[in-house]
Amino acid sequence: MSKRILICDDSGIARKQLSRILPSEWDAQVEFANNGQEAVDHIGQHPVDLLFLDLNMPVMDGYQTLEALKSIANPPKVIVVSGDIQAQALERVKALGAIDFLKKPVDSAVLVAALEAHHLMGMEHAEGGLILGDVVEDFSLSQCLQEVSNVSMGRAASVLADMLNVFVKLPVPKVNILEVSELQMALSYGAMNNGRCSAVTQGFVGAGIAMEALLIFSDSSFPDMAKLLNVTEKIDRDMEIELLMDVSSVLIGPFIKALGDQLNIDFSHSHPVVMGQHIKVADLINVKRAQWKRTLAVEIVYEVENYKISCDLMMLFTEDSLPVLEHLLSYLVEED
Structure with a gap:
């Protein structure tokens, strides 16, 4: 009997x-949902x-979706596919009823192994094989970059979560081409809107791509960060720089490594530099406005x-990098 599949x-x-990468011979009908609410409505x-x-x-x-499925009669089996690979993420989705967890990007052999392990393949195959619903074909550079950034974000969060023994809440990455004035506005309306911040910057180049990583750390975060790292001495400016550098190496390094792996690039990098301490976002942007x-x-x-x-990680690509990024x-989205 044909399987009814929903990708959300x-x-x-x-x-x-x-x-x-779904098995082409699989007797399955595949449909799509853009978010958890669409998935729940469809189911x-x-x-x-x-x-x-x-x-x-x-x-x-996804967490809210799994919770919502508990109130639906005959809910589907759920395999989570995510770039968030924190150990606690896996534990939470399993507790909410997911039967498996696959990390993005999914390898076809890993996917088939999971389907077979949960007896979802079956031995019989329909003559027509896999039937897909409508799949959007045209994608922008921003959409592609958002997806690889999502995977990179998850890798970095996992390292930070392991280091601090915490759960890191992850957003949907935002990707935009901005003038410097718009960048200032974007940051001002973001997580750093209240109070002052400190920042670290680091440059990266590789294969025709040049970018700068900017990690903006809310000053109000220092006490809890010190507590989690078991820092007992007084938090002076030198200690703040040490904490700032520790967090930046954990969030920026794994992010760039994962991004490079997906683009097949080894990025070279400059030394991280403290861009400012206890300053407003507007002053931070002015440092490198030119x-x-x-x-x-x-x-x-x-x-x-x-x-x-809370901290705001900005990856700032030069305008000259755009054609190379688009190609890479x-x-x-290319067809097999």
Whole structure:
């Protein structure tokens, strides 16, 4: 009997990536949902055997979706597919009823092994094989960069979570081409809107791509960060720099490594530099207003659950990097 499959992910790139590695001989009908609410509505109206579920989505995220499925009669089996690979993320989705957890980007052999392990493949195959619903074909550079940033974000968060023994709340990465004045506005309306901040900057180049990582750390985060790192001495300016450098190495390094792995690039880098301490966002942007001008910006706001710790990671690509990025990211949407 044909399996009824639903792929739920806010990223069209991710939906396409997953659908094209499903076994072509599988007797299955595949449909798509853009977020958890769409998935729950669809499942309430149509029988679904298996739901592939992302975690970080707008409207209704994966955790909320799993919770909502508890009140639905005959809910589907759920395999979570996510870039958030924190150990606590795995524990939480399993506790909410997911039967498996696959990290993005999913390897086809790993996917088939999971399907077979949960007896979802079956021995019989339909003559027509896999049947896919409508899949969007046209994707922008921003959409492609958002998806690889999502994976990179998850890798970095996992390292931070392991280091601090916490759960890091992850957003959907924001990708925009911004003038420097717009960048200032974007940051001012973000997590750093209240109080003052400190920042670290570090440059990266490779294969025709030049970018700058900017980690903005809310000054109100220092006490809890010190507590989690078992710092007992007084938090003076030198200690703040040490904490700032520790966090920046954990969040920036793994992010760049994961980004490079996905683009098949080894990035070289400059030494991290403290860009400012206890300053306003507007003053922070003014430090490099002349160099930045117009940039492709990826913004990720990391927050630590149950602690007053938040930081804003900005990846700022030069305008000259855009054609190279577009070419390198084309593999995400090219046909097999």
